[in-house]
Amino acid sequence: MRPEKQNLTKEYLARLNASPFFIVVNYKGLKVVQLIELRKRLSAAGAEIHVVKNSVFREAAREAGVGDLNGSLSGQLAVVTGQRDISTAAKVVKTFGTELDRLKVQFGYLNNQRLEQPEIMMLADLPSLEVLRAKLLALFNAPATTLVRLLNTPAEQMARILQARADQQAEAAKPAAN
Numbered sequence: 001m002r003p004e005k006q007n008l009t010k011e012y013l014a015r016l017n018a019s020p021f022f023i024v025v026n027y028k029g030l031k032v033v034q035l036i037e038l039r040k041r042l043s044a045a046g047a048e049i050h051v052v053k054n055s056v057f058r059e060a061a062r063e064a065g066v067g068d069l070n071g072s073l074s075g076q077l078a079v080v081t082g083q084r085d086i087s088t089a090a091k092v093v094k095t096f097g098t099e100l101d102r103l104k105v106q107f108g109y110l111n112n113q114r115l116e117q118p119e120i121m122m123l124a125d126l127p128s129l130e131v132l133r134a135k136l137l138a139l140f141n142a143p144a145t146t147l148v149r150l151l152n153t154p155a156e157q158m159a160r161i162l163q164a165r166a167d168q169q170a171e172a173a174k175p176a177a178n
Helices: 003-018 032-044 054-063 086-100 117-125 129-177
Strands: 021-026 047-051 077-082 104-110 113-116
Touching: 003 054, 003 077, 021 086, 032 047, 032 086, 047 086, 054 077, 077 086, 086 104, 086 117, 104 117, 113 117
Parallel strands: none
Antiparallel strands: 021 077, 021 104, 047 077, 104 113
């Protein structure tokens, strides 16, 4: 392998090792302006996309321990990697692909487990990690909120009874004063 390809392989190997996931997409038919827009959206989602030569990526994936991708890499491919959760990046790719009907998801890997296109699309439909955390916190807070409400109910009822009694006595005292 030529030194230039070895350097590219090392660069992609570093990207694959730094990311918990990658998604391989076919970008055939995308214009440069569209690819720049996709890069902006992915950057906002904590991910990035790189156009890669199939032979270089195949070697980097093999060195990263992903496995043999010989039959999987064909056509004009780009690789999406990121530091955050895969569902956010997959959501951006899916949305962009439906807008332009040119970007096609091929396959991906999440923690060295291969994901096919339908599985990646299912991940894209999941809520983001922040939304899931918020829902989980709401579930944890619900019993405590209910308990506080139940503990406050008798005190509130007693306060209303005492206020009603005080109002009743005040009404009773008014006619006696006349």
